[in-house]
Amino acid sequence: xxxxxxxxxxxxxxxxxxxxxxxxxxxxxxxxxxxxxxxxxxxxxxxxxxxxxxxxxxxxxxxxxxxxxxxxxxxxxxxxxxxxxxxxxxxxxxxxxxxxxxxxxxxxxxxxxxxxxxxxxxxxxxxxxxxxxxxxxxxxxxxxxxxxxxxxxxxxxxxxxxxxxxxxxxxxxxxxxxxxxxxxxxxxxxxxxxxxxxxxxxxxxxxxxxxxxxxxxxxxxxxxxxxxxxxxxxxxxxxxxxxxxxxxxxxxxxxxxxxxxxxxx
Numbered sequence: 001x002x003x004x005x006x007x008x009x010x011x012x013x014x015x016x017x018x019x020x021x022x023x024x025x026x027x028x029x030x031x032x033x034x035x036x037x038x039x040x041x042x043x044x045x046x047x048x049x050x051x052x053x054x055x056x057x058x059x060x061x062x063x064x065x066x067x068x069x070x071x072x073x074x075x076x077x078x079x080x081x082x083x084x085x086x087x088x089x090x091x092x093x094x095x096x097x098x099x100x101x102x103x104x105x106x107x108x109x110x111x112x113x114x115x116x117x118x119x120x121x122x123x124x125x126x127x128x129x130x131x132x133x134x135x136x137x138x139x140x141x142x143x144x145x146x147x148x149x150x151x152x153x154x155x156x157x158x159x160x161x162x163x164x165x166x167x168x169x170x171x172x173x174x175x176x177x178x179x180x181x182x183x184x185x186x187x188x189x190x191x192x193x194x195x196x197x198x199x200x201x202x203x204x205x206x207x208x209x210x211x212x213x214x215x216x217x218x219x220x221x222x223x224x225x226x227x228x229x230x231x232x233x234x235x236x237x238x239x240x241x242x243x244x245x246x247x248x249x250x251x252x253x254x255x256x257x258x259x260x261x262x263x264x265x
Contacts, residue, residue, distance in 0.1 A: 032058025146190030155206025
């Protein structure tokens with residue numbers, strides 16, 4: 001998911017909360033935003049104060065993985081100290097991603113990347129939500145999406161990475177939430193001049209096909225359950241994949257079948 005400036009997003013969140021307040025009263029809904037400002041600011045208190053006033057309970061921030069990296073460096077640690085130290089009581093979700101042309105698709109690089117992510121939850125025990133890469137169905141963040149002859153290759157490559165990190169992270173902390181992320185659109189055209197990538201539904205369907213070669217049974221069951229949810233409802237093929245980016249945070253935690261919400265748009 002792309003980084004967004006804080007103030008316009010907070011305005012949107014405020015409007016959303018104002019409209020949804022009666023329905024949300026008494027619910028366990030967790031409202032969060034995506035923003036990296038706290039990584040950089042030396043004075044986080046004003047921003048955190050606004051977040052708390054709005055009822056924000058979760059914050060998703062990004063980490064930049066560099067090819068070959070196996071653990072957090074000093075810059076990563078300093079940034080995460082700022083974020084986690086200033087947001088006590090809030091749920092911090094971390095996305096670890098790198099350059100689109102440096103996706104860790106070889107076994108060696110996948111092992112290095114997953115070791116890097118493992119170092120996050122080892123160094124910061126309060127972090128329990130990890131997103132493996134960012135908007136994996138788009139050429140902007142994951143290349144290649146298709147081979148030179150137009151064959152889809154990204155879903156299978158990403159599934160292998162996700163499965164490996166799932167095993168690495170769960171061997172260290174069995175209850176960690178390992179998540180995925182897609183962009184809300186893609187044209188499924190390998191030869192397109194722009195927006196070259198997969199639609200979210202087709203990308204996840206491709207993950208389901210490739211899961212036959214994955215040995216992590218909990219991961220496979222969760223992916224296949226999601227695929228069943230997609231295929232059981234024609235509503236789920238609607239524009240922008242239910243318009244809510246159902247795959248924004250697909251929890252790969254060994255839970256039983258996930259289904260697509262019955263939302264009309």
